[in-house]
Amino acid sequence: MISNGLSGLMGLGFAPLSFLLTTPFWETLYLNGQLSEPLFSFYLERYINQPLINSSPGGILTLGGTNSSLYQGSIEYTNLTFAPSFWILNVSSITVQGKAISVPTSSNLAVIDTANTLIGAPTSMISDIWAQVPGSMALNGSYTGLYAFPCNTSITVSMSFGGTDWDISPVDMNRWRL
Structure with a gap:
């Protein structure tokens, strides 16, 4: 028990x-x-x-x-950013719809966690990311922090933690499919 x-x-x-x-x-x-x-x-x-x-x-x-x-x-091996706790890495670049998004060094940390599919970032950075997706809009109420976009939009995103650009599948950018 x-x-x-x-x-x-x-x-x-x-x-x-x-x-x-x-x-x-x-x-x-x-x-x-x-x-x-x-x-x-x-x-x-x-x-x-x-x-x-x-x-x-x-x-x-x-x-x-x-x-x-x-x-x-x-496989790309990358050093952890802090003493062992979470698996924390520095994000060196993000590209959305082919456009580079500025990643401030003051807030470039990512936690890699198999129990969570969300990616957190400063509000200004999130706005810059979604500004590249035509028709996207910030949600509110109990969905604050999430964005909606037209169903026929395919979102291309890649992130780098040091050298390799890692593509995020467009299906993983969509929490709900209707």
């Missing part, structure tokens, strides 16, 4: 983020030399317009390496 409001979620952050103040499973394996490489990787399944999600695992976590059947291209 799990108590204290824990849900059984296996965190991929570092020990300082642990609710129980314990070393995470993946880090314990690493510290005990039980990983073939000091790596872990994950693949997240995409479910869009699928009424039932019964036929696939939802994602795959690989401890001690990568699963090359789940990605294409090369």
Whole structure:
């Protein structure tokens, strides 16, 4: 029986983020030399317009390496920005619809988190990003912070954390499909 409001979620952050103040499973394996490489990787399944999600695992976590059947291209290794807690990286560039968006060095941090699909940024930067998407508009009320755009608009976005521009799929820029 799990108590204290824990849900059984296996965190991929570092020990300082642990609710129980314990070393995470993946880090314990690493510290005990039980990983073939000091790596872990994950693949997240995409479910869009699928009424039932019964036929696939939802994602795959690989401890001690990568699963090359789940990605294409090369892996870019980047140093973490702060002492281990969250997986925090510097964003060096963002391009939207082919136009570079200014990334101020005072607010260029990104947290990589498998439990969250949102990208946070200063309000001025968010406005600059969505200004590149024709017909987009800021929402309000309980949707404050989100934007809407015409259904027939395909949004192209890429981000760089050091050298490689990583494309974000247009389907991942749309939270709800109607």
